[in-house]
Amino acid sequence: xxxxxxxxxxxxxxxxxxxxxxxxxxxxxxxxxxxxxxxxxxxxxxxxxxxxxxxxxxxxxxxxxxxxxxxxxxxxxxxxxxxxxxxxxxxxxxxxxxxxxxxxxxxxxxxxxxxxxxxxxxxxxxxxxxxxxxxxxxxxxxxxxxxxxxxxxxxxxxxxxxxxxxx
Numbered sequence: 001x002x003x004x005x006x007x008x009x010x011x012x013x014x015x016x017x018x019x020x021x022x023x024x025x026x027x028x029x030x031x032x033x034x035x036x037x038x039x040x041x042x043x044x045x046x047x048x049x050x051x052x053x054x055x056x057x058x059x060x061x062x063x064x065x066x067x068x069x070x071x072x073x074x075x076x077x078x079x080x081x082x083x084x085x086x087x088x089x090x091x092x093x094x095x096x097x098x099x100x101x102x103x104x105x106x107x108x109x110x111x112x113x114x115x116x117x118x119x120x121x122x123x124x125x126x127x128x129x130x131x132x133x134x135x136x137x138x139x140x141x142x143x144x145x146x147x148x149x150x151x152x153x154x155x156x157x158x159x160x161x162x163x164x165x166x167x
Contacts, residue, residue, distance in 0.1 A: 079123040080152055081161055089153060089160035097165035100142040104153060106135050115154040118144070118164075141166065 081087065090107035104116070110133045117128040118141065126149065131137050133155075144166050153160045 076119075076121065076123040076150065077161060080119055080150055082154070082159060085154060085157060085159045087159055087161070089155060089158035091153060091160055093151065093162055093164065097167050098141070099167050100140065102139045102141060102151070102164060104137045104139065106137075106155065108156065110135055110155050112155065117152045117154075119150040119152065121148050121150060121163075123150070 092105045092107065094103055094105070096102070104114075112133055114131040114133065114137055115128070116131065116137070116139055118126040120126055126144070127141075129139070146166050149164050149166065151162050151164045
């Protein structure tokens with residue numbers, strides 16, 4: 001009986017929060033696993049679709065109440081990307097997955113140093129190194145254990161962030 005009451009409360013609370021779109025923080029809809037950005041009334045909303053979820057899930061805040069339904073990955077990229085540096089650095093990272101090193105080939109002329117940082121998938125710092133300006137940079141990562149990581153490259157006052165996989 002308590003479970004039924006809890007489910008009813010969550011459904012009613014969720015409906016009230018959905019009717020107040022000013023409080024929508026983050027939402028995931030659908031079964032396919034994609035993301036998109038929507039603008040409404042001058043506000044920008046990120047819509048994420050989660051694989052295997054058949055209902056609306058997300059985090060909703062109303063006054064001091066927080067409701068979380070389902071499983072949503074934390075926004076790790078918000079911790080990694082620098083808000084003061086625009087995205088849009090044009091480059092190619094190869095091979096990916098890699099064994100001992102990655103190569104970064106820039107599609108635009110590089111002027112100045114190249115800063116490369118590696119994070120784990122939770123956004124924790126792993127390693128960082130600066131390189132002299134060059135159109136092709138080889139990054140030795142043979143000391144990393146096998147797994148998934150996030151690579152951040154800063155050059156030309158722009159940044160590039162991508163997922164990399166170590167075999």
